[in-house]
Amino acid sequence: MAQDTALLVGATGLVGSYCLKALLNRGDYQRVIAFTRRPLSEQHARLVQTTVDFDKLDAIEPFPTADVFCALGSTIRRAGSQHAYLKADFEYPRTIAERSAAAGAKQFVLVTTAGADPKASNFYQRVKGELEKAIGPLPLESVHFFRPSFLIGKRTETRLGEALGAAALRAFQFALAGKLRKYRPIAAKTLADAMLAAAREARPGRHIYHYDDILSLAGQL
Numbered sequence: 001m002a003q004d005t006a007l008l009v010g011a012t013g014l015v016g017s018y019c020l021k022a023l024l025n026r027g028d029y030q031r032v033i034a035f036t037r038r039p040l041s042e043q044h045a046r047l048v049q050t051t052v053d054f055d056k057l058d059a060i061e062p063f064p065t066a067d068v069f070c071a072l073g074s075t076i077r078r079a080g081s082q083h084a085y086l087k088a089d090f091e092y093p094r095t096i097a098e099r100s101a102a103a104g105a106k107q108f109v110l111v112t113t114a115g116a117d118p119k120a121s122n123f124y125q126r127v128k129g130e131l132e133k134a135i136g137p138l139p140l141e142s143v144h145f146f147r148p149s150f151l152i153g154k155r156t157e158t159r160l161g162e163a164l165g166a167a168a169l170r171a172f173q174f175a176l177a178g179k180l181r182k183y184r185p186i187a188a189k190t191l192a193d194a195m196l197a198a199a200r201e202a203r204p205g206r207h208i209y210h211y212d213d214i215l216s217l218a219g220q221l
Helices: 014-025 054-059 082-103 123-135 160-171 178-183 188-201 211-218
Strands: 005-009 031-036 047-051 067-070 107-111 142-146 205-209
Touching (some): 014 031, 054 082, 082 107, 107 123, 188 211
Parallel strands (some): 067 107
């Protein structure tokens, strides 16, 4: 692992909170920088908390040179509109990736979604696909796109639709076989462990991970 610093974006979310724990509990990085809108309750000698205005990411100087773990994610309902959702789930991660690449980052680890595709009819999957397309060509040695389906874990906010969907999929996941296996629900902690394991491997190129890939990677940690 070439970098001694990890930059985590989205540490207050479900996946991000598990990422933060994994990064701090293991000694892969000497320093863990967390970009957040509000202060974290977490305290650690290797943790550097940076409260940022995500609308002013271009004003951050100098931008840290680090392996980047981006777990930003919202919903249209929470964001308030499609426009606001695009800012949170497309513009912010893209800007972070661009600025990180310019600062000399080697790796970018991003959570998107199962079925991500710029041509998808589903708005959510299309936005995530467009984000992958925007980040893919950047001058980064390793880019890791994680495409989980429904995430299992305790959120700070209630997402009833996701909770009901995940419960239904857990009940019938035996039917999600073959090409449908990638839509099986997965624990947020498992996803976070897999993200760190991918960064440890630091394989050059662009990589996409679905359900089985995520389980395999997490088992290596």
